[in-house]
Amino acid sequence: MKLLNKVLTISACAMLSASIVTAKEVKIGVIMPMSGPIGGFGQSANKGLEVMHSMNNKLDNGDTVKLILIDNKSDKIESANSASKLISSDKVTAIIGALTSTNTMAMTKIAENAKVPVVAPVATNILVTKRKEYVSRVCFSDAFQGEVAANFAINELKQKEAVLITDVKLDYSIGIAKIFKRAYKKLGGKIVKNVRINSGDTDFKAMLSNLKAMKPKFIFFPVYSSEAGLIAKQARQLGIKAKFLGTDGMTADKVFFKAGGKAVEGFYGTNLFSSDAPKTTELSKKFDDTFTKQKNESVHPFGVLAADSYNIIVAAMNKCKDPADNVCVNKNIRATKNFKGASGVISIENGDAKRSAIINIIENGKEKYLTTVNP
Amino acid sequence: MDFITFIQQLINGISLGSMYALIAIGYTMVYGVLRLINFAHADIMMVAAFAAFFAIDSLEVSFVLATIIAILVSVVTGILTDRVAYKPLRHSPRISLLITAIGVSFFLENIVNVTFGGTPKSFNAPEFFDTIIELSGATLTPTVIIVPVVTVLLLSILLFILYRTKYGMAIRALAFDIKTVSLMGIDSNRIIMIVFIIGSALAAVGGIFWAISYPILTPYMGVMIGLKAFAAAVLGGIGSVSGAVLGGFILGFTEVAVVALYPELGAYKDAIAFVFLIIVLVLKPTGIMGINFEKSRF
């Protein structure tokens, strides 16, 4: 009996001391596509998140912040299930995710019902935040980017006629294209040809040969890196000489530069962030350096945005008496004003981010900063 | 459409068609001998492309050596697939074989996904393939000439093997009636292995050409290509090697033609292969070359 008593006492003391010594842990759920067709984007975003977390993983009051990552396999059902698990099983206070607009929308209802804030790093479709109280994003919406592109095309590039290439499989592409069309027409531009492609296509020669016959001067193509790189390369192979304007999806993955090679020199692109833009905040410089040191490569725009989603949540938590109080955290997230994040200055209004867009030109295989457009 | 554009589109069609042709041959040979649609065939092509990518990028070997490595890797993968997954099921109902093939296909895709990560990889082909040749308004790259030539060359070699060598005769005999042939003392497993070697090697070549022409690799790139190549094989006449090549070219041309003549239908491009497939299977399942398995050989 004596031994049993001893054991019991010791374990009781151990547990007691453990609970005193361990500071509280606040959990943030992360839902990203780490495998499946857009697994690459998720992996890049997550790298940025990891670095940011390593730079700042404690709240002001000493609590540690824990990230719980779930791979949604680029799938909607998984996104919904993951959100449900994080909220009811893991009891997270906030969720970062899920990259694409459609996957994010699969989980917003669950989050709204549970009153758990969702911060989307990259979901750009306007429907993601519309009429929601608990969903915010740190990137600008398709609407903004489409307008920026149209303005740039007319005012800076002075192109009054455009060929529009839309990826019909991508809601991102469709969303931006629609706004671009509207804004471009309003400014007096004319879309001379509407071309449709599918993500996953690799051969664009037939389509491009048709275009070549029209001798186009300006092409706007809000598509992702793989398709953009191949289009650029094949356009050059066919001898098409036109000005190309892309969006943030174009340069999102390095494969655009590698596959496009010489073909992408002189391309213009709108973006959320540029690694050589005059750094608007201290944090972005620090983040950039730390990332390059830790991962041996330059940071991907999605990674920076994921990092900022994290930053905004942490900042909101710090403002709450109980950092695990999801309603309070959400209130503070939605009230973010002029937050100096790693990707620039962000203000959140009704869940949408008000931030500047950057326009880059590709020079020597890298994005070179051209100008900033403020909202 | 003016003449120059027409020539340009013609070149595009030849280029695309020959790549489908190379991969279609593998499908048709395996089907001819095993009556199995090897769903995993296109994934073997993908594995070859990734092997070459790995060789060039991480091992930093020359392009030629990388190609050889890729061919070796795909041949080994093909043989393993047959030995491990298909051979034990030789005498099982076809449905089991088909489901297993689907399983192997998924397995290969996901193993590559786990090993290399899901980000698209860019393939560094030698600069030579990128040079632009102007031909009175139409532009081409060396690949456009090399691929069809190599395809036809390989096809001729294959036909020679099939019709003029003992092994070829064995392969054709197996395609005709596998049970009786085994009774005649021919080691059917060995012959089947040879079929997989040839098919996988051709898929590897197709994969390398594909990687040169469209230098972005993803683990799932084989899926669409495989289905289209299979459609091409069926179109030309499943079981016929020349049919596979013919089918490949027809499919390539049609895809280009549809986009060229009806650009609004551009988004439906992928469905064309399936439409062909369904029409052929429903109206004339034996395809263009009309191979009827009850009475035929390659």
Added chain:
Amino acid sequence: MAKLNKNFIVYLLISIAFICISPYVFEDYGMRILNNIFIFIILAVSYNLINGITGQLSLEPNGFVAIGAYVTALALLSEDMKWELFQLEDPSPWVLGLNLDLIPALLLSGVVASAVAFVLAVPVFRVRGDYLAIVTLGFGFIIKVLAINSPEVTNGSIGLNEIPSVINVYWTGGIAIVTVILILNVVYSKYGRAMKAVRDDEDAASAIGIDTFKIKTLAFITSAFFEGIGGGLLAVLLTTISPDLFTFFLTFQLLIIIVLGGLGSMSGAIIGTVLVIGGSEWLRFLDSSMNIFGYVTDAHPGLRMVVFSLVLIIVMLFAREGIMGKKEFSDIFRKKK
């Protein structure tokens, strides 16, 4: 009619009791998985009808599920919502006019899916075996392409969102039970016996006078009907659908489920669903960093899928009959007639 024997009533009562108790036992996450399981039971059991019972390897369920999902979603969304959601093109007038409650919407989904199946049956059943698989795969793919490229109807790639969430586990569980009962009815009827005859030897079946085309089409249509309903329920559960939900991967999942459970066994399909859907949640740990006896591995996302493909291959190689083979629960306990 179904054999309403004692065993069957016992199972029925147990299931109903389970469904009623579940909200009190499971929390949100568990309920979500349960809902998923019930919907997949509907899909698996109907897929089993054409695949396992009638022996026709159809790779098309993703197409019918898609049709069902879209029909239900369009029927449940109000007209105002539609004007807002349709970003690409304006919705076509009959889409706007479509407005039904849940049950009529689900029934309509089933009807539309089976109508499509009826039309497709003609080309599909002209071929057999492997060709059938490829043709159905092709049709499934074409349906997906149509979904992407008909923005006036489906809103293209953006899909349909904010579908009213009007179901809970009573709906999914209840409809699952009804589906299982109905399909069991078919399996144990003379039609079901004819289907099994077609599976076992189509030529012999034809020789003894069975109209194989009619039987196969019947199986196909019934299968599509319930797959459509399952699709509709899926749409409401997720509250958002888009064409990328209905890929070959969905078919692959259903395939694994019925193969694992045993092609041709309804109870097997149910067991298979629980194992695969539940298992894929449980196996999540494979995707992240693991602590094996103190040795920490790196996170390898996608490992889960590798394991699933291996499971399929291993089952096909070593246990082709699956868990239940061709038997049902009731057959274990008494001699099969």
